[in-house]
Amino acid sequence: MNASTSNAGLCATTVQPLLTPVQVGPYRLRNRIVMAPLTRMRAGAGGIPQSMNALYYGQRASAGLVIAEATPICAGAMGYIHQPGIFNEAQVEGWKRVTEAVQAEGGTIFLQLFHPGRMSHPLLLNGQLPVAPSVLASGESSPTAAGMQPHPLPRALATEEIAGIVANYARAARLAGAAGFDGVEIHAANSYLIEQFLHDGSNRRTHYYGDSIANRTRFLIEVIEAVIEVWGAERVGVRLSPSNTRGGMGDSDRWALYAHVVSELNARQPAYIHLVEPRVSGNFDVEPEFDLGAGRFRPLVTGQTKLISAGGHSQMSGNRIIEKGEADLVAFGRSFLANPDLPRRFALDAPLNDYDRPTFYGGTEKGYIDYPFLSDAPHLEGST
Ligand SMILES: Cc1cc2nc3c(=O)[nH]c(=O)nc-3n(C[C@H](O)[C@H](O)[C@H](O)COP(=O)(O)O)c2cc1C
Numbered sequence: 001m002n003a004s005t006s007n008a009g010l011c012a013t014t015v016q017p018l019l020t021p022v023q024v025g026p027y028r029l030r031n032r033i034v035m036a037p038l039t040r041m042r043a044g045a046g047g048i049p050q051s052m053n054a055l056y057y058g059q060r061a062s063a064g065l066v067i068a069e070a071t072p073i074c075a076g077a078m079g080y081i082h083q084p085g086i087f088n089e090a091q092v093e094g095w096k097r098v099t100e101a102v103q104a105e106g107g108t109i110f111l112q113l114f115h116p117g118r119m120s121h122p123l124l125l126n127g128q129l130p131v132a133p134s135v136l137a138s139g140e141s142s143p144t145a146a147g148m149q150p151h152p153l154p155r156a157l158a159t160e161e162i163a164g165i166v167a168n169y170a171r172a173a174r175l176a177g178a179a180g181f182d183g184v185e186i187h188a189a190n191s192y193l194i195e196q197f198l199h200d201g202s203n204r205r206t207h208y209y210g211d212s213i214a215n216r217t218r219f220l221i222e223v224i225e226a227v228i229e230v231w232g233a234e235r236v237g238v239r240l241s242p243s244n245t246r247g248g249m250g251d252s253d254r255w256a257l258y259a260h261v262v263s264e265l266n267a268r269q270p271a272y273i274h275l276v277e278p279r280v281s282g283n284f285d286v287e288p289e290f291d292l293g294a295g296r297f298r299p300l301v302t303g304q305t306k307l308i309s310a311g312g313h314s315q316m317s318g319n320r321i322i323e324k325g326e327a328d329l330v331a332f333g334r335s336f337l338a339n340p341d342l343p344r345r346f347a348l349d350a351p352l353n354d355y356d357r358p359t360f361y362g363g364t365e366k367g368y369i370d371y372p373f374l375s376d377a378p379h380l381e382g383s384t
Pocket of ligand 1: 036037038039040069070112187189190239276310311312313331332333334335360361
C-alpha cells in the first residue's frame with residue numbers, strides 16, 4: 001500500500017510529511033515511519049526466531065523501515081529471557097524467515113545489535129557475572145527463568161577483553177547479513193553496555209576507555225568501525241538516548257558528551273543517527289529535564305546521514321517534526337506494536353488500537369500477532 005492509493009478517501013490536499021518517501025543509505029523508503037526496536041521476549045529455545053516472530057514482523061512491513069528488536073551479539077550478551085540471538089547458524093536460519101516475511105511485502109528491515117553490559121543477571125549468562133566499564137550497580141532487575149532478578153554488581157572489563165567484544169559485534173553484523181537483513185543498528189542507548197561506557201556516571205575508568213569524553217566514546221567508535229567494515233557505512237545506523245536516566249545512568253555534561261558523539265558518528269556518515277527524545281525518560285506532560293531533543297542535534301547531522309526521532313510521538317508530532325526539518329524520519333514504538341498497519345491508519349486519519357501493556361514482554365500470540373488491521377474493522381475505514 002503506498003501513500004497515494006491509501007489517501008484516496010481523504011479530503012486533505014497535502015500529503016503528510018510522514019508519508020513521503022526518503023532515501024536512507026541505498027534504500028528508497030516508501031515513507032518516513034519507522035517501527036522502533038521493540039523487545040518482545042518471544043523467541044524460541046536457543047534464541048531462535050520462530051514463524052510467529054516472522055508473522056509479527058511481516059504484519060508491520062509497511063513501515064518505511066522496520067528495526068528488529070535488541071538482539072544479543074553473543075551468549076554473554078543476554079539481557080532478557082526469550083530474546084532472539086545473532087551469534088549462531090540456527091539463529092541465522094530463524095531470522096531468515098523474518099527478513100523474508102518483511103521483504104516479501106516490499107519492506108526494509110535492520111537488526112538492532114545489543115549488549116546489556118551490567119543490565120543482566122548470571123541466570124541469563126550461564127552463571128557468569130554481567131560485565132561493565134566499572135563496578136557500579138544499575139539498581140535494576142532483569143526477567144529470567146526464575147522471574148525478575150535484581151542485577152548483581154558487574155565485573156569490570158579488562159582493557160584486553162574489549163577487543164573481543166568488538167569482534168563479537170563484527171561477527172553479529174556478518175551473521176545479520178547472512179540472515180538477509182538490509183542493515184544493522186548499533187544499540188548505544190537505554191542504559192546498556194555502550195551507553196555505560198559513554199556516561200561518566202557509569203564509567204570510572206581512568207585511561208583509554210575512560211576519563212575524557214574522547215576516551216569514553218572510544219568503545220562506540222571501535223564498534224561502529226568494525227560494523228562499517230562488514231556493512232559499509234550506508235547500511236549502519238546508531239541509536240542514542242542522550243537524556244536517559246534509567247538504570248543509574250547519568251553524565252556530568254550531557255551536551256558536551258553527545259555533541260562529541262554525534263559529530264564523531266556523523267564524520268563516519270552512517271545511514272542514520274536515531275535519537276530517543278527526552279520526554280520518554282519521564283512524564284510526557286512535564287517539561288523534559290534535558291534540552292537534548294533531535295532539534296538540538298540537527299545541525300550536527302549532515303551529508304547523507306539521516307536523523308530519526310523516537311519517543312512519545314503521535315501522528316501529529318511526527319508530521320510536525322519532519323515539517324520543521326528537525327528529523328528526517330520518526331520511529332513509533334508502542335503505537336506500531338498495537339497497530340500493524342500504522343502507516344495506513346495515518347494515511348486515512350483512522351483511529352488507533354490501544355496497546356496492551358501486560359502482553360508487551362513475553363507470552364504467546366496474544367498481544368503479539370492478534371492486533372487488528374483496519375480491514376478487520378471496516379467501519380473505521382476513512383473515518384476522520
Ligand atoms: C515493549 C517495549 C520494548 C522495547 N524494546 C526496545 C529495544 O529492544 N531496543 C530499543 O532501543 N528500545 C526499545 N524500546 C523503546 C522503544 O524503541 C521506544 O523508544 C519507546 O517505546 C518510546 O517510543 P514510543 O513512545 O513511540 O513507544 C522498547 C519499548 C517498549 C514499549
